[in-house]
Amino acid sequence: NAGVTQTPKFRVLKTGQSMTLLCAQDMNHEYMYWYRQDPGMGLRLIHYSVGEGTTAKGEVPDGYNVSRLKKQNFLLGLESAAPSQTSVYFCASSYRLGLDQPQHFGDGTRLSIL
Amino acid sequence: AQKITQTQPGMFVQEKEAVTLDCTYDTSDPSYGLFWYKQPSSGEMIFLIYQGSYDQQNATEGRYSLNFQKARKSANLVISASQLGDSAMYFCAMRENTNAGKSTFGDGTTLTVKP
Numbered sequence: 001n002a003g004v005t006q007t008p009k010f011r012v013l014k015t016g017q018s019m020t021l022l023c024a025q026d027m028n029h030e031y032m033y034w035y036r037q038d039p040g041m042g043l044r045l046i047h048y049s050v051g052e053g054t055t056a057k058g059e060v061p062d063g064y065n066v067s068r069l070k071k072q073n074f075l076l077g078l079e080s081a082a083p084s085q086t087s088v089y090f091c092a093s094s095y096r097l098g099l100d101q102p103q104h105f106g107d108g109t110r111l112s113i114l
Numbered sequence: 115a116q117k118i119t120q121t122q123p124g125m126f127v128q129e130k131e132a133v134t135l136d137c138t139y140d141t142s143d144p145s146y147g148l149f150w151y152k153q154p155s156s157g158e159m160i161f162l163i164y165q166g167s168y169d170q171q172n173a174t175e176g177r178y179s180l181n182f183q184k185a186r187k188s189a190n191l192v193i194s195a196s197q198l199g200d201s202a203m204y205f206c207a208m209r210e211n212t213n214a215g216k217s218t219f220g221d222g223t224t225l226t227v228k229p
Contacts, residue, residue, distance in 0.1 A: 031215055040123075042205055042221040050215040058216065090159065099147035099209050100166055103217060105159035 002026050006091050006106035013081045013113050021076040021109050023091030030096035032074040033058075033103065034066060036087040043090060049074055050096065081113045117141065118206050118220035125225050127196045134181070135191040135223045137206030145211035148189040150180070153203040153222070162204075165189055196227045 007022045023032065030051050035043040035058075045058030047066040055066045063085060065077045074093075078085060088110050092103040119138045127133035139148065150162040165173045165180045173180040181190040193200055206220040 033217070035219075040222075042118075042120075042219040045216060045218075048215055056215065088157070092159075099145065099211060100164050102149055102151075102161040102164060103159075103207075104161075108157050 004091055004093055004104050004106040006089075006109050008109060009107065010110045011112070013078075013111065015081060015083060015113060017081050018077070018079050019081065020078075021089055021091075021111075023074045023076070023093075023106060025072055025074075025091075025093040025104070027093060027104065028071070029093035029104070030071070031094045032068065033092045033094075034064070034074065034076045035090045035092065036060065036085075037090060037108075038087050046076065046089075083113045085111065086113045087111060117218040118208055120206055120220035120223050122223045123221075125223055127193075127225065127227055129198060129227055129229050130195055132192060132194045133196055133225065135193070135204050135206075135225065137189045137191065137220060139187050139189060139206070139208050141187075141208065141210055143210040143212045147209045148180070148182070149207040149209070149217070150178070150189075150191045151205045151207060153205065154199075155202070159205075163191070193225075198227050198229060201225060201227045 004025045033048040034046040049055045049068040052071040067075045088108045091106045094103045095101040146167045148165045152160045163175045163178045177194045179192045203222045205222045209217045
Protein backbone atom coordinates (compact mmCIF):
# COMPACT_ATOMS: atom_id res chain seq x y z
CA ASN A 1 0.00 0.00 0.00
CA ALA A 2 2.47 2.65 -1.19
CA GLY A 3 -0.05 5.49 -1.83
CA VAL A 4 1.93 8.68 -2.42
CA THR A 5 5.71 8.41 -2.22
CA GLN A 6 8.03 11.40 -2.08
CA THR A 7 11.74 11.30 -2.81
CA PRO A 8 13.96 12.39 -1.10
CA LYS A 9 12.78 12.77 2.50
CA PHE A 10 15.50 15.22 3.48
CA ARG A 11 17.88 17.40 1.53
CA VAL A 12 20.27 20.24 2.24
CA LEU A 13 21.22 22.51 -0.64
CA LYS A 14 23.45 25.51 -1.09
CA THR A 15 22.04 28.72 -2.48
CA GLY A 16 21.99 28.60 -6.27
CA GLN A 17 21.96 24.81 -6.55
CA SER A 18 19.20 23.03 -8.39
CA MET A 19 17.27 19.91 -7.54
CA THR A 20 14.15 17.94 -8.39
CA LEU A 21 11.66 16.47 -5.94
CA LEU A 22 9.85 13.39 -7.15
CA CYS A 23 6.30 12.41 -6.29
CA ALA A 24 4.85 9.07 -7.33
CA GLN A 25 1.32 7.74 -6.71
CA ASP A 26 -0.06 4.29 -7.41
CA MET A 27 -3.77 5.04 -7.01
CA ASN A 28 -4.43 6.11 -10.62
CA HIS A 29 -5.38 9.60 -9.44
CA GLU A 30 -5.87 12.28 -12.05
CA TYR A 31 -5.08 15.27 -9.82
CA MET A 32 -1.70 15.91 -8.25
CA TYR A 33 -0.44 18.81 -6.15
CA TRP A 34 2.69 20.31 -4.66
CA TYR A 35 2.43 22.31 -1.43
CA ARG A 36 4.92 23.95 0.85
CA GLN A 37 4.46 24.25 4.59
CA ASP A 38 6.44 26.77 6.58
CA PRO A 39 6.77 26.48 10.37
CA GLY A 40 3.47 26.95 12.21
CA MET A 41 1.57 27.60 9.01
CA GLY A 42 -0.84 25.90 6.69
CA LEU A 43 -0.24 24.47 3.25
CA ARG A 44 0.31 26.80 0.34
CA LEU A 45 -0.25 25.47 -3.16
CA ILE A 46 2.77 25.80 -5.46
CA HIS A 47 1.60 24.04 -8.63
CA TYR A 48 -0.95 21.42 -9.48
CA SER A 49 -1.92 19.14 -12.34
CA VAL A 50 -5.34 17.95 -13.45
CA GLY A 51 -3.98 15.28 -15.75
CA GLU A 52 -0.99 13.89 -17.59
CA GLY A 53 0.77 16.59 -19.58
CA THR A 54 -1.00 19.48 -17.84
CA THR A 55 0.15 21.79 -15.07
CA ALA A 56 -1.14 24.99 -13.51
CA LYS A 57 0.12 27.61 -11.09
CA GLY A 58 -1.03 27.75 -7.52
CA GLU A 59 -0.65 30.48 -4.91
CA VAL A 60 3.17 30.57 -4.71
CA PRO A 61 4.63 29.32 -8.03
CA ASP A 62 7.63 31.65 -8.35
CA GLY A 63 11.00 29.91 -8.28
CA TYR A 64 9.51 26.48 -9.02
CA ASN A 65 8.75 24.47 -12.12
CA VAL A 66 6.82 21.23 -12.48
CA SER A 67 6.27 18.50 -15.00
CA ARG A 68 3.80 15.64 -15.32
CA LEU A 69 4.97 13.50 -18.16
CA LYS A 70 3.38 10.36 -16.71
CA LYS A 71 0.08 10.14 -14.86
CA GLN A 72 1.66 8.60 -11.79
CA ASN A 73 4.54 11.07 -11.40
CA PHE A 74 4.67 14.77 -10.57
CA LEU A 75 8.08 16.46 -10.42
CA LEU A 76 8.89 19.71 -8.65
CA GLY A 77 12.04 21.53 -9.70
CA LEU A 78 14.04 24.29 -8.09
CA GLU A 79 16.32 25.79 -10.72
CA SER A 80 18.29 28.09 -8.41
CA ALA A 81 17.55 27.43 -4.77
CA ALA A 82 17.15 30.36 -2.38
CA PRO A 83 17.06 30.37 1.45
CA SER A 84 13.40 31.50 1.25
CA GLN A 85 12.60 28.10 -0.23
CA THR A 86 13.58 26.34 2.96
CA SER A 87 10.40 24.50 3.86
CA VAL A 88 8.65 21.16 4.07
CA TYR A 89 7.21 20.13 0.72
CA PHE A 90 4.17 17.91 0.44
CA CYS A 91 2.87 16.16 -2.61
CA ALA A 92 -0.76 15.07 -2.75
CA SER A 93 -3.11 13.38 -5.18
CA SER A 94 -6.84 12.88 -5.56
CA TYR A 95 -9.46 11.50 -7.90
CA ARG A 96 -10.89 13.95 -10.42
CA LEU A 97 -14.54 13.08 -10.10
CA GLY A 98 -16.48 14.16 -7.05
CA LEU A 99 -15.95 17.05 -4.68
CA ASP A 100 -15.93 14.54 -1.86
CA GLN A 101 -12.60 13.04 -2.86
CA PRO A 102 -9.98 13.84 -0.19
CA GLN A 103 -6.36 14.42 -0.99
CA HIS A 104 -3.86 11.69 -0.19
CA PHE A 105 -0.55 13.08 1.00
CA GLY A 106 3.02 11.91 0.91
CA ASP A 107 5.14 12.06 4.05
CA GLY A 108 6.84 15.28 3.01
CA THR A 109 10.33 16.38 2.00
CA ARG A 110 12.25 18.56 4.42
CA LEU A 111 14.40 20.92 2.37
CA SER A 112 16.99 23.30 3.80
CA ILE A 113 18.73 25.91 1.67
CA LEU A 114 21.94 27.31 3.16
CA ALA B 115 -9.55 37.69 1.14
CA GLN B 116 -8.72 34.45 2.87
CA LYS B 117 -10.99 31.65 1.77
CA ILE B 118 -10.48 29.51 4.88
CA THR B 119 -10.09 31.08 8.31
CA GLN B 120 -9.12 29.21 11.44
CA THR B 121 -9.11 31.76 14.24
CA GLN B 122 -7.67 29.55 16.99
CA PRO B 123 -3.89 29.16 16.65
CA GLY B 124 -3.82 26.90 19.70
CA MET B 125 -6.34 25.04 21.85
CA PHE B 126 -6.12 23.00 25.03
CA VAL B 127 -8.54 20.33 26.17
CA GLN B 128 -8.64 17.93 29.07
CA GLU B 129 -8.48 14.25 28.23
CA LYS B 130 -11.95 12.70 27.78
CA GLU B 131 -13.61 16.07 27.20
CA ALA B 132 -15.02 17.36 23.91
CA VAL B 133 -13.44 20.19 21.93
CA THR B 134 -14.57 22.32 18.97
CA LEU B 135 -12.15 23.66 16.40
CA ASP B 136 -13.47 26.58 14.38
CA CYS B 137 -13.41 27.03 10.63
CA THR B 138 -15.11 29.66 8.53
CA TYR B 139 -14.96 29.82 4.76
CA ASP B 140 -15.71 32.19 1.94
CA THR B 141 -17.05 31.16 -1.45
CA SER B 142 -19.66 32.23 -3.98
CA ASP B 143 -19.81 28.76 -5.51
CA PRO B 144 -23.01 26.95 -4.45
CA SER B 145 -21.27 23.60 -4.80
CA TYR B 146 -18.24 22.90 -2.65
CA GLY B 147 -16.70 20.41 -0.26
CA LEU B 148 -15.14 20.96 3.14
CA PHE B 149 -12.46 18.74 4.65
CA TRP B 150 -10.62 18.39 7.92
CA TYR B 151 -7.12 16.95 8.10
CA LYS B 152 -4.95 16.04 11.09
CA GLN B 153 -1.18 16.52 11.15
CA PRO B 154 0.55 14.85 14.12
CA SER B 155 4.04 15.86 15.17
CA SER B 156 5.40 13.14 12.89
CA GLY B 157 4.30 15.33 9.98
CA GLU B 158 1.97 13.23 7.85
CA MET B 159 -1.42 14.60 6.77
CA ILE B 160 -4.41 12.43 7.65
CA PHE B 161 -7.89 12.93 6.22
CA LEU B 162 -10.54 12.99 8.96
CA ILE B 163 -13.96 14.04 7.68
CA TYR B 164 -15.83 15.55 4.73
CA GLN B 165 -18.94 17.72 4.39
CA GLY B 166 -20.59 18.58 1.08
CA SER B 167 -22.41 21.87 0.60
CA TYR B 168 -25.63 20.06 -0.31
CA ASP B 169 -25.48 17.53 2.49
CA GLN B 170 -28.54 17.84 4.70
CA GLN B 171 -26.98 16.23 7.74
CA ASN B 172 -23.79 16.99 9.59
CA ALA B 173 -21.00 14.53 8.79
CA THR B 174 -19.78 12.12 11.47
CA GLU B 175 -16.84 9.73 11.56
CA GLY B 176 -16.36 7.96 14.86
CA ARG B 177 -15.37 10.56 17.46
CA TYR B 178 -15.27 13.30 14.82
CA SER B 179 -18.28 15.31 13.77
CA LEU B 180 -18.68 18.41 11.70
CA ASN B 181 -20.97 21.21 12.85
CA PHE B 182 -21.95 22.63 9.46
CA GLN B 183 -23.79 25.96 9.47
CA LYS B 184 -24.16 26.88 5.83
CA ALA B 185 -25.73 30.31 6.30
CA ARG B 186 -22.91 31.33 8.61
CA LYS B 187 -20.32 29.67 6.35
CA SER B 188 -18.82 27.73 9.19
CA ALA B 189 -17.69 24.12 9.39
CA ASN B 190 -16.43 23.46 12.89
CA LEU B 191 -14.82 20.16 13.84
CA VAL B 192 -16.00 18.57 17.06
CA ILE B 193 -13.84 15.91 18.68
CA SER B 194 -15.61 14.00 21.43
CA ALA B 195 -13.91 12.17 24.31
CA SER B 196 -10.46 13.60 23.54
CA GLN B 197 -7.48 11.28 23.74
CA LEU B 198 -3.79 12.08 24.18
CA GLY B 199 -3.24 10.91 20.61
CA ASP B 200 -5.50 13.69 19.36
CA SER B 201 -2.74 16.21 20.11
CA ALA B 202 -1.86 17.50 16.65
CA MET B 203 -2.35 20.31 14.20
CA TYR B 204 -5.74 20.36 12.48
CA PHE B 205 -6.43 21.91 9.09
CA CYS B 206 -9.69 22.89 7.48
CA ALA B 207 -9.77 22.85 3.66
CA MET B 208 -12.23 23.64 0.88
CA ARG B 209 -12.65 22.44 -2.68
CA GLU B 210 -14.94 24.44 -4.97
CA ASN B 211 -16.81 22.96 -7.93
CA THR B 212 -15.78 25.79 -10.27
CA ASN B 213 -12.13 24.96 -9.64
CA ALA B 214 -12.16 21.40 -8.45
CA GLY B 215 -8.49 20.97 -9.22
CA LYS B 216 -7.54 23.14 -6.26
CA SER B 217 -7.97 22.94 -2.53
CA THR B 218 -7.50 25.85 -0.15
CA PHE B 219 -6.21 25.23 3.36
CA GLY B 220 -6.51 27.28 6.53
CA ASP B 221 -3.51 28.07 8.73
CA GLY B 222 -4.40 25.34 11.18
CA THR B 223 -5.12 24.95 14.88
CA THR B 224 -2.73 23.21 17.23
CA LEU B 225 -4.64 21.06 19.70
CA THR B 226 -3.02 19.89 22.92
CA VAL B 227 -4.79 17.26 25.02
CA LYS B 228 -3.88 17.39 28.69
CA PRO B 229 -3.86 14.22 30.83
